[in-house]
Structures are given as structure tokens and as C-alpha cells.
Amino acid sequence: MASYRTTATEFLASGETVENYVRSLLDRIAVRDPDVQAWAYLDPEYVLSQARQLDAIPVSQRGQLHGIPIGVKDIMYTQDMPTQYNSPIYQGDAPVVDAALVAMLRSAGALIFGKTTTTEFASVTTGTKTRNPHGPTRTPGGSSSGSGAAVGDLQVPVALGTQTFGSLIRPASFNGIFAFKPTWGAISREGVKICSLTLDTMGFFARSVADLELLAEAVKLEDDEKVHAPFKVVGAKFAVCKTHVWPKVGPGTVDALNLAVQLLRAQGAAVDELELPDEFAIITTAHQQVLQRDARTSFMSQYIRAKSQLDPQLIEFVENPISNRDYLTGLDVLASLRPKMDHILNAYAAILTPSAVDEAPEGLASTGSPALCGMWTALHVPVVNIPGFVGKHGMPIGLSLVAARHQDRRLLRVCASVAPIFEGGGWKSGFFKSSHE
Amino acid sequence: MASYRTTATEFLASGETVENYVRSLLDRIAVRDPDVQAWAYLDPEYVLSQARQLDAIPVSQRGQLHGIPIGVKDIMYTQDMPTQYNSPIYQGDAPVVDAALVAMLRSAGALIFGKTTTTEFASVTTGTKTRNPHGPTRTPGGSSSGSGAAVGDLQVPVALGTQTFGSLIRPASFNGIFAFKPTWGAISREGVKICSLTLDTMGFFARSVADLELLAEAVKLEDDEKVHAPFKVVGAKFAVCKTHVWPKVGPGTVDALNLAVQLLRAQGAAVDELELPDEFAIITTAHQQVLQRDARTSFMSQYIRAKSQLDPQLIEFVENPISNRDYLTGLDVLASLRPKMDHILNAYAAILTPSAVDEAPEGLASTGSPALCGMWTALHVPVVNIPGFVGKHGMPIGLSLVAARHQDRRLLRVCASVAPIFEGGGWKSGFFKSSHE
Numbered sequence: 117m118a119s120y121r122t123t124a125t126e127f128l129a130s131g132e133t134v135e136n137y138v139r140s141l142l143d144r145i146a147v148r149d150p151d152v153q154a155w156a157y158l159d160p161e162y163v164l165s166q167a168r169q170l171d172a173i174p175v176s177q178r179g180q181l182h183g184i185p186i187g188v189k190d191i192m193y194t195q196d197m198p199t200q201y202n203s204p205i206y207q208g209d210a211p212v213v214d215a216a217l218v219a220m221l222r223s224a225g226a227l228i229f230g231k232t233t234t235t236e237f238a239s240v241t242t243g244t245k246t247r248n249p250h251g252p253t254r255t256p257g258g259s260s261s262g263s264g265a266a267v268g269d270l271q272v273p274v275a276l277g278t279q280t281f282g283s284l285i286r287p288a289s290f291n292g293i294f295a296f297k298p299t300w301g302a303i304s305r306e307g308v309k310i311c312s313l314t315l316d317t318m319g320f321f322a323r324s325v326a327d328l329e330l331l332a333e334a335v336k337l338e339d340d341e342k343v344h345a346p347f348k349v350v351g352a353k354f355a356v357c358k359t360h361v362w363p364k365v366g367p368g369t370v371d372a373l374n375l376a377v378q379l380l381r382a383q384g385a386a387v388d389e390l391e392l393p394d395e396f397a398i399i400t401t402a403h404q405q406v407l408q409r410d411a412r413t414s415f416m417s418q419y420i421r422a423k424s425q426l427d428p429q430l431i432e433f434v435e436n437p438i439s440n441r442d443y444l445t446g447l448d449v450l451a452s453l454r455p456k457m458d459h460i461l462n463a464y465a466a467i468l469t470p471s472a473v474d475e476a477p478e479g480l481a482s483t484g485s486p487a488l489c490g491m492w493t494a495l496h497v498p499v500v501n502i503p504g505f506v507g508k509h510g511m512p513i514g515l516s517l518v519a520a521r522h523q524d525r526r527l528l529r530v531c532a533s534v535a536p537i538f539e540g541g542g543w544k545s546g547f548f549k550s551s552h553e
Numbered sequence: 554m555a556s557y558r559t560t561a562t563e564f565l566a567s568g569e570t571v572e573n574y575v576r577s578l579l580d581r582i583a584v585r586d587p588d589v590q591a592w593a594y595l596d597p598e599y600v601l602s603q604a605r606q607l608d609a610i611p612v613s614q615r616g617q618l619h620g621i622p623i624g625v626k627d628i629m630y631t632q633d634m635p636t637q638y639n640s641p642i643y644q645g646d647a648p649v650v651d652a653a654l655v656a657m658l659r660s661a662g663a664l665i666f667g668k669t670t671t672t673e674f675a676s677v678t679t680g681t682k683t684r685n686p687h688g689p690t691r692t693p694g695g696s697s698s699g700s701g702a703a704v705g706d707l708q709v710p711v712a713l714g715t716q717t718f719g720s721l722i723r724p725a726s727f728n729g730i731f732a733f734k735p736t737w738g739a740i741s742r743e744g745v746k747i748c749s750l751t752l753d754t755m756g757f758f759a760r761s762v763a764d765l766e767l768l769a770e771a772v773k774l775e776d777d778e779k780v781h782a783p784f785k786v787v788g789a790k791f792a793v794c795k796t797h798v799w800p801k802v803g804p805g806t807v808d809a810l811n812l813a814v815q816l817l818r819a820q821g822a823a824v825d826e827l828e829l830p831d832e833f834a835i836i837t838t839a840h841q842q843v844l845q846r847d848a849r850t851s852f853m854s855q856y857i858r859a860k861s862q863l864d865p866q867l868i869e870f871v872e873n874p875i876s877n878r879d880y881l882t883g884l885d886v887l888a889s890l891r892p893k894m895d896h897i898l899n900a901y902a903a904i905l906t907p908s909a910v911d912e913a914p915e916g917l918a919s920t921g922s923p924a925l926c927g928m929w930t931a932l933h934v935p936v937v938n939i940p941g942f943v944g945k946h947g948m949p950i951g952l953s954l955v956a957a958r959h960q961d962r963r964l965l966r967v968c969a970s971v972a973p974i975f976e977g978g979g980w981k982s983g984f985f986k987s988s989h990e
Contacts, residue, residue: 193648211630211650216747216854223858301750304850310653310743313750336853340877413741416773417653421660440777440959444892451888455881522877 120144124184124273125326134167134183134227141185141229145271151252153245154266156190157197158230166227179225181334186221187266187275190231191238193307194218197228201309202236202244204425205418215307217276217318217335224334229272232262235483236427237418238278239311239411243480248290250545251511254476257287258483260321264291267321274331275321279493280311280407282472282486284319285516288501290476290484292512292543294535296320296328298524300496302337312410314447315403315493325532328500332525339525347533350384352465357390357518359469360397364487366474368507372541375505376468376515379537390460390467396453396491402446403494408433409443450494457495458520466517466530475507492516498524500531504538512543557581561621561710562763571604571620571664578622578666582708588689590682591703593627594634595667603664616662618771623658624703624712627668628675628746631655634665638746639673639681642859652744654713654755654772661771666709669699672920673864674855675715676748676848680917685727687982688948691913694724695920697758701728704758711768712758716930717748717844719909719923721756722953725938727913727921729949729980731972733757733765735961737933739774749847751884752840752930762969765937769962776962784970787821789902794827794955796906797834801924803911805944809978812942813905813952816974827897827904833890833928839883840931845870846880887931894932895957903954903967912944929953935961937968941975949980 118132120140127137142160149155163185170183192215193199200206214222222228233244238259246261248254249269256265260277267275268291277284279297288295296319303318310316320331356377358365377387411433418426419434438446461467470488477484492499498519505513517534519527555569557577564574579597586592600622607620629652630636637643651659659665670681675696683698685691686706693702697714704712705728714721716734725732733756740755747753757768793814795802814824848870855863856871875883898904907925914921929936935956942950954971956964 193650209650211648213630213646213648213650216851219854220857223854301847301850304747304854305750306747306851306854310741313738313742336857338874410738413738414653414743417656417660417741417743420657420773444895444958448888448892451885451891454888455885458881521881 120270122273123324123327124322125324125330127184127273128182134170135164137183138163138167138185138227141271148249148269148271152247152249152265152269152271154232154262154269154271156200156202156231156233156262162196163227163229170225170227179223181221181330182225184226184274185229185272186226187229187232187263187272188218189238189260189263189275189277190234191278191309192218192276194228194231197231199231202234205422213307216304218307220335232260232266232275234261235259237309237311237430238280238283240427240429241483242427243483247480248476248511250292251476251509254478254511255290255480255483257290257476259283260287261483263321264288264293267291267323268293273323274327277319277321278308279317279319279489280315281493282489284321285471285489285499285501286484286486288321288503289471289512289514292503292514292545294322294325294328294503295501296528297493297499298337299498299521302522302524303335310414312407312414314410315407317493325528325535329528329532332528337524339523343526343529347465347529349380349533349537353386353388354380355388355390355464355467357392357467357469359392359491361400361487361491364473364485365470368474368513369470369472372505372513372515373468373470375541376538379540380534383537387468398449399453399491399494402449403490405438405442405446406450406494409438412437454495454521457497461497461518461520466519466527469516469518471501471514471516475509475511475513492518497521498527500527502531502535502538504541504543506541506543557707559710560761560764561759562761562767564621564710565619571607572601574620575600575604575622575664578708585686585706585708589684589686589702589706589708591669591699591706591708593637593639593668593670593699600664600666607662607664616660618658618767619662621663621711622666622709623663624666624669624700624709625655626675626697626700626712626714627671628715629655629713630744631665631668634668636668639671641862642855650744653741655744657772669697669703669712671698672696674746674748674852674867675717675720677864677866678920679864680920684917685913687729688913688946691915691948692727692917692920694727694913696720697724698920700758701725701730704728704760705730710760711764714756714758715745716754716756716926717752718930719926721758722908722926722936722938723921723923725758725940726908726949726951729940729951729982731759731762731765731940732938733965734930734936735774736935736958739959739961740772747851749844749851751847752844754930762965762972766965766969769965774961776960780963780966784902784966786817786970786974790823790825791817791903791905792825792827792901793905794829796829796928798837798924798928801910801922802907805911805950806907806909809942809950809952810905810907812978813975816977817971820974824905835886836890836928836931839886840927842875842879842883843887843931846875849874891932891958894934898934898955898957903956903964906953906955908938908951908953912946912948912950929955934958935964937964939968939972939975941978941980943978943980
């Protein structure tokens, strides 16, 4: 029987009613919300009425995501709910329109469940009200704070997020779940707040790779070569890539990466150590310069309309911008490195690299460092966070697998085989097993 | 006294009431609309009520665009009007939100006047109901058909458009007006239908360079070096660049370009002939491949929701996409050519190049060829169409001035000095002189 522990894929196979499934989720939320506070907007009665409407659809007319409850980061338009960006400027604002991604999921039968918390405009590291479900004194990460926490706390099976720096992969690591950042531009960003035109990327949180594949299929994300067969880890070649940001990494991530390499090798995979050419070291600077200059353009409208209600960091982007000269240098160097990185990545099944500095840090004031993620966001490559490892304080730690641009579906196939191996990483949460386990 | 002939800059200096100005425009529209049909949505009573509200604002509290009537291409959200994209899918749709650019202009005191016609989603060359005001059997161009025609017909002084291929510069040339396509990404695209994430560019139509500068100032478009002094044509160095698309050009454009070179030289400018390196010839193919593959992503939502109501060309983009491999090759080659083009451009005050194949062709079925514009859109450089020349059938022909990325304001300064020179190009329209002439 479907419970709040049920993943999307499991629910579709269960034959359970949507109403029963969402009642279980709403009950879970009623108990857990005071501790976790993942929602910017949630109307249980509306959720139930949608569920009943979906249950009334004849089986033959149901979509491929029939009844899947999906949390939506509160920077994406939803025609039936407010979109408030965690900004006082947009308090109560409710444009009557769906973002393109929301529209696609709704068309496929998904139940748009509620809006999840975000840092202000998904563009600062100041924390939200949301707490880490596995340690309520700790951050759930950001900027997709509510999506990460809601999926990590079994409040919904799937949620939507975005990443400009580390806003999908970091919260996934902190909450012990999967996140999938597809190739930049592979999913329409229509109806979503822009932070950086050249970096923002749409993505998904879930508790299984099967669910990520279900979502990728629903939005017709396609590689040139279709791959259906399971990926074989034995004999496959991976590389561990510490990147030039490695000195920032804490002991939890160091141990996780070492253990992951052992686990892969124990399954018969080859794992090289990949040292990137020196020219890639510039990415950190270039990524930040591009982000900040893009943010000037993206927040000019809010700045002109309501400067006094804008986070000081965003005002700074507008008033003291990176020069156009430095911006163009950054844009052009990132563009020149992308095909080079694709070439490197194509030698491997995937690259293994840290998702976050360490387990989720104490405190809610900051969402933690995105430093480990910026490089891959800037390179536009697909990344999946795979959970399984554990930090000194018992909090989850995930690791990233990375592939070349537009090899999204192949990367998911690799992750489907690697994820069970990483379950040997030692992280266990009392409430975290799926309904079939 | 302000009349429908008055430009935005002239109106601001006139001391006239907004109500009188818009009454003159509405009277003009009442006479001309049956012939031109530039509007997808226009409510004269609402325009007048906005005008009276603006007139009631104390002078000390007025914005820098106080009372300027602006037409908005119907692919941009307006909180108080429908946004219908010339698509049956969105008939009557009215999201309660402003696009970022609309919000900025409204905050500066502009009067959002109405929605102008567009080809379906600004993404096909099938014509709209709109006719060329200078020859009603001819196309006004597209995809910003209504914006081009409305400004060309003196129905509003300023209108908004977008360009992915040639949707600002081509209609400006066909309607005998100015269009400004700023550097890609320089103005937020939030709240605007995406056709190509990597190519779509926001821009403006107006009947004077001063108006374009007014708009650029209002949205805080800034070069690294601020330039206020008038640009001196005498002694300046231009280059005429025929590009590899030159064989497509008709006799009207050939004559216009030759005459423009003569006029500039007569004013003491040097005009080189610039032949681009062979590697730039690939841009035509790369631009189209990137556009088509981006369009697959951008129209997937409409395809999933309502395929039967989508233009066959857009269905084709989704169902028979360019491969990811070809797309990435296109993306990367365009990115590599952008700094090279900047370097070439930086040797000149501006490059002079055709805006369109020739004068606006006969018929409304097609909006004409954008072939001359695609290269500059793909290179992300700022372009201004300057009118002044005339074709065999008495229709206007404009020419483009182009500068390096993020030299938008400097390019406008150059255009302010070049535009009066191009008035020697021979095009005259009976109704086309400003109120001060």
C-alpha cells in the first residue's frame, strides 16, 4: 500500500489511489512541518481536491506521471498558487500562469502539490525558515531549501529546483537524496525567475534514480544515442576528480570519496585519478564574475521597482557591477573550456567528484558553501548527486557523478547502477527506507 | 503641441498632458487601424484612464519616461492585458504579471499602451494580419510585426520587440524606423516567451536615436566607458561589411549601401571594405542549428500540452531535432567566433551592413527573409537599424550599424550622428516628419 515512503515509480506500480497517497503525505507533513518547514505555500484541501479529480480520470486516459505529487520551488510560476520568491516585493503575488516545466508535468498527470521555500530569488546564501530533516539545527542547504528538505523528509517523492551555483546538488547532499542537474538549457526555463541567463539550470530532487528517469522521460530529455540496457559497473572506467577547489573539502567528504572509490573498485570498476589541466583553475573566478554580472541584469527590474526591499547582496550586484570587459572574458573562457571538458569526460563512464564541502553545517543563517558545484554549473554538464555516505555527526553526504553535455540519459543509467553500490557508504536514516524495503 | 507625430523625447520636452498625447495617438489609430492592424490588444478607454492617472502625478514625482506610450510585443507578459502569442493555445490568456522589461518601463512612468501583433510565438515567418503602413499590400516584416508597423505608422512613438533571427532589424528596415538590438543578455528576458535561450534578444523600436538613448538610460544599459559627447563623423573610421550572405541581397539594398558609403565619405569619414575571414562563413549554419535545437526545448511544453494547435514548423523542431552533437558544435563555434568578431569590430567606429534583402516584399503571407540579420544575432553584438534609403517601389530601406558586445551606448552615440546623414538617402513619407519639422 502506498505510504509517504513510496517513491513516484513505486506509486505508479502500486495501483493505489492518488487520494490515499496524498493523504499519507499530508499526514506526514502535519506531523513533521513544525520541525522542517519546507513549504512556502501548501493548501491540503486543494491537494485533496486535485487528487480526487485525478482519481476520477479513466485509467486509459491517465498521463505517464498520473498522480505523482511534485513540490515546486517558489521561483517558478504555478497558475493555481502564489509565487513569492521569498521576497517581500512579491508577497501574495500570484500570476495566473504555469512555468513551462510545471505545465509539462501537469499535462503528464502530475499533481502540483505546493510551493517549496527558496532563499531570496534563489540568489543568496542567507537561510530560509527550513530545517534539515535529519538534524533540525542544521541547514537543508539552498537555494532549493524546501525542495531538498521536503523530499528528504518523505513529504513528497519529487520536487523541482534550479541551480546557478550549487542549489540542487548541495541540498541533495545535505538531505540524503538524489538531485539531477541536467545539461544547461535542456529543460525550458520559461516562467522561472532568472538569476543568471548563462548559468541557471532546471532540475529535480527524488529518492531514486528510477524517479529521475521517469521525470526525464516525461519532459522528453533525449541523448543522441538512446540507452535502455542497465549499465554494467564491472569493467567500467570512472575517474575521481578532486578539482582545484579540493582544499576547501572537509573530512566527511574526503572519507566519502575514498570509500566510494573502494566500493566501485570492489565491484570491478577501474577508477583513475583525474588531474585537470591548469587552465581549468580559472573557472571559479569566471563563474562568479559571469554570475554577478548576469545578476545585475536580472535584478535591475526589482532594483528599479523596490530597491529598499532587496537583499543587500543583490543591490551590490546592481550598483557595483563586474565590468563588461571582465564579464566577456569570463563568458568566453567558460565557453572555450566546455568542449575541452566534454572531451575529457568522454573517456569515462562518469567522473566522481564531491557534491559539498562536508555534511550540512550547524545553523540556519547560511545555506552552506556551494563551492564544489560552481565548476560543473559553469561547464553546463549534467550532474547527479548520489547519497549514501555519512559525516562525523551522522548527517548524510552525497557525491556527484558528472558526464559530458547532453549525455543526461546515459548518466542516469550509470547512476542507476552506482546508487545501490553507494548504499554501502554507511548512511542510514530511521525513516528513510522505501515502502518496498 | 504634442501630436501623434511627436517622438518620446519631444513629448517629454513639450509640457503637454499625457491625455492629449494619447488622444492624438488614439485618433490616429482610429483612422489607420483598418489598414494597418498592428494591435493584438488595445483598449482605448484603459489607455485614457492610465493617461489621466499619470497626469495626476505631481511633477516632482514623475519618472524619466513619464507618459511615454509604449507598444508591447505580444510575447511579453503585461499584468493588465492578455498575452496571446498569436497562438490558439493562449487565446484569452492573461497572466497577472509584467515581464521584467515592462515592469522597468512602467516604474519609470511609461504608459503601457497595448499589445502588438507577432508571428506565432515570434518563431515562424508566416505573416500576421498586420500590413506595412507605407504599402498595405506589403509585409511589415516580423516577427515583431505590430511593433514595427505601429511605430512606423505614428501610432505609438516606441514599441518593444525581440530578435532571434531578424525580428527587430528587418521590420525596422521595412517600416522606415529605427530598431535597437542591444547586446544579447543586456536586458532581462524574464516574463518573455523563449524561442532560443542562446539567441533571443530584447530590443526597441523608435523614430529617433534620442528615443533609443532615452530607453537605454531608463533600463540602465551601461558600457564600461560612459560616452556623452556627440560622435564626430569627420575623421572617423567605418567599414562596410557585405558578409557571406551578400549574394542574397537585392538591388535596393545594394544601392542603399553604396549611397550610404558615399554619404559618410562626403562627411569626412573613412569607410573601409571589410572582408571577413573564411571561418565566419559557418555562422549561417551554426545559427540555424542552434536556433532549431533550442526551439525543441522551448516548444516542448506547448507540444506536450497542445500539439494539434502548434504551427507545423514548430512541431518539426520538436519531432525531428538537430542532433545534440551538431547543436554543441554550433554552440561552441559561435562562442569561439564572438571574441574574434569583437576584435574586428573594435577597429572601427561601427560596421555598416545590410538590414534586409531589399524593401518589404509584396504580400502578407510571409514576413520576408531575415537572412541578413542572423549572423549578428548569433554573435550577440549590438545592432541599430537606421532608416533613410528607398527601394524601387518607394518603400523604405534601412542599414545596420554594428559594434562589439557591450558597446551599446557608444553605438547609439555613433548612430545619433550617422542618422541625419542617412536622411540624404532619399526616403520620404508624407506622414513621417516629426512635429518639430
